[in-house]
Amino acid sequence: MVQKNSIISNPNVSVDCVVFGFDGADLKVLLVERYGRDNLDFQDDTLVLPGDLINNHEDLNEAASRVLYDLTGLTKIFLQQIGAFGSPKRLSKPKDIAWLDAVRMNPEARVITIGYYALINIKNYKVRPSSFAKHVVWRAYDEVGELGFDHNDILDRAIHNLRDQLYREPIGFELLPSHFSLHQLYSLYNEIMGGGIDRRNFRRRMLKTGFLKETEEYQEGVPHKPARLYTFIPEEFENASKNNFKFY
Amino acid sequence: MVQKNSIISNPNVSVDCVVFGFDGADLKVLLVERYGRDNLDFQDDTLVLPGDLINNHEDLNEAASRVLYDLTGLTKIFLQQIGAFGSPKRLSKPKDIAWLDAVRMNPEARVITIGYYALINIKNYKVRPSSFAKHVVWRAYDEVGELGFDHNDILDRAIHNLRDQLYREPIGFELLPSHFSLHQLYSLYNEIMGGGIDRRNFRRRMLKTGFLKETEEYQEGVPHKPARLYTFIPEEFENASKNNFKFY
DNA sequence: AAACTTAGTGTAAAAATTACACTTTGAAAA
DNA sequence: TTTTCAAAGTGTAATTTTTACACTAAGTTT
Structure with missing residues (x-):
């Protein structure tokens, strides 16, 4: 030794x-x-x-x-x-x-x-x-x-750890503005995880976690129905969903 | 910088x-x-x-x-x-x-x-x-x-990583003899994961993975029905269960 | 007013997870 | 040799989770 x-x-x-x-x-x-x-x-x-x-x-x-x-x-x-x-x-x-x-x-x-x-x-x-x-x-x-x-x-290790952690902890918000649409969040997960995530199931699952709070704000300047913006409540993650968080 | x-x-x-x-x-x-x-x-x-x-x-x-x-x-x-x-x-x-x-x-x-x-x-x-x-x-x-x-x-980081990895990769075998009973394996998981694992469900789940092979050997020197010994087949993990492995 | 684009929504089938108790077998004790 | 003891070994039903999937709503542009 x-x-x-x-x-x-x-x-x-x-x-x-x-x-x-x-x-x-x-x-x-x-x-x-x-x-x-x-x-x-x-x-x-x-x-x-x-x-x-x-x-x-x-x-x-x-x-x-x-x-x-x-x-x-x-x-x-x-x-x-x-x-x-x-x-x-x-x-x-x-x-x-x-x-x-x-x-x-x-x-x-x-x-x-x-x-x-x-x-x-x-x-x-x-x-x-x-x-x-x-x-x-x-x-x-x-x-x-x-x-x-x-x-x-x-870089290889980094992307691996990122995917791992994204799967289990709500860290995706770090990459987004404080107010974001569910579409933005979906794109982020889908991109990082390599695609194949169902849009509707993703939305339900995310909302069910309870740590997204809807705001009264909407997307602006888009040529179609504007999406509602949400914000992430870290406390809700800490308390409520005791580690049951999981994404794809 | x-x-x-x-x-x-x-x-x-x-x-x-x-x-x-x-x-x-x-x-x-x-x-x-x-x-x-x-x-x-x-x-x-x-x-x-x-x-x-x-x-x-x-x-x-x-x-x-x-x-x-x-x-x-x-x-x-x-x-x-x-x-x-x-x-x-x-x-x-x-x-x-x-x-x-x-x-x-x-x-x-x-x-x-x-x-x-x-x-x-x-x-x-x-x-x-x-x-x-x-x-x-x-x-x-x-x-x-x-x-x-x-x-x-x-040590804290080590135990954390061990639990994490044990949950997802078949590494428990590293801690056991090459031929082991399902009870030994169960005790190992139950101990490291902090208890609460159902014995019957554990057994079924482990066998279903396909990377345990039963041998013709049995426990010796025990004052009760001797358990059959199994062995771990790494190749089966690599091929078959493409990352669907999960324990408690 | 029509066309376009993305937002937003529900259900049913399949799969996975959980909870749970009795019978079998071999060794040791009576 | 019979009884007792201790762990091995086994199955099912209820619940929960996951998956697959398509149409309507709303705002902007043409």
Whole structure:
């Protein structure tokens, strides 16, 4: 168990965030263009998840929150840890090695990253004129290609955890405005879960949970019958439906 | 996102394992007495989860496997990551600080740990005459008291993940001998899930899954009708019951 | 006024879940 | 050898949950 005389060099530890948003039709992921730390001129066209090294005295969740704050200006973002990624072979793609070289990092250097996923209401997100706004891009989940480092692995775990959690906890609201139509909610579930949800059954089931409250507001500016807007009551979830919540 | 000129000192990274076993009645956890790295004489009576710092070039899972191998002599143990624990305040209990002092570690030093949980067949476990066998103890889950460091937090996450996974994947078999009675399996589920499972319904449901195969063996040495033994067929789970598996 | 588009609604059949008690079998005791 | 003991093994009916499915209502545009 103890490993007596081997020399252990401490790895760098970073956080990387999979930020999900929903535009009404597609599940989107926030990506950034890779840049060089202390060498900001260097840049390849590789997309990566937003992330950063953790600071001393910083909680892991705090580090993830900080990354999100820098990126969006938002605090109190829904955030969930999905695990640690630490294979020494994380950085093996030629482009990754070129990047390491450009930023003068030792390719042998070990980086462990803690993955998070976050849900944000895409409308609340404002490009930050400071920071890295100009390099930030929303990309449809289906169209995310190859990312740098091992970020596709992190994304895989993130979508898996998202589906898992969406199935069992009322977290979908994090992706929507505070007042939303049942159609918006339906589209969100149907999209994330991969389709096949019955519209009528979904509606009944959602309303039966008791944690949606109807408002007196209606959709505006649509060329057809406007839908009633609802709002989510977290307390009702906590109390009433003691974990019987389930969706498809 | 980038944090320009702050000095970042790399934390130590360790793995800690919650090793579960089942003795037929209780869910057990494997604990070790804390000792001092490079100072093996120092020891307090505090129990902790088995763990170690990761080596260079070692995958996180490899590190966890190594810890388990050192402890049990077993390879190919069921192992599941449960996440990273990295609050800078992890080491705040007086005893923990005394320990850090005794082993000459800087109390400011940052340690991030990756938690795992493992399932082993308690009968296969042999105390290793080398290593730390004399300090190893199986403790009933209900009777684990206060552990050192933040290991109670890790244990909480582990039991939560175990229940979650047991509910959805056929992992209970990892805790049993390869041939087992339905009663053993029932006790295991009932114990881990916190009781209340109907014996007859459980039996029917389990057999209906199709991934239990009956053998021609029977329980021996019991003072009553001996139960038939079954065995688990992983392939049947993979193919047939495409994720429809669910228990209580 | 007609056409278009999405909102909004109910029911019946099938499947899954739950609750529940007696008979069988082998070993041990009388 | 008979009785007793302890756990093994078995089935059904009621309830609940899930699924499949199509038409009317309402507001906007043409």
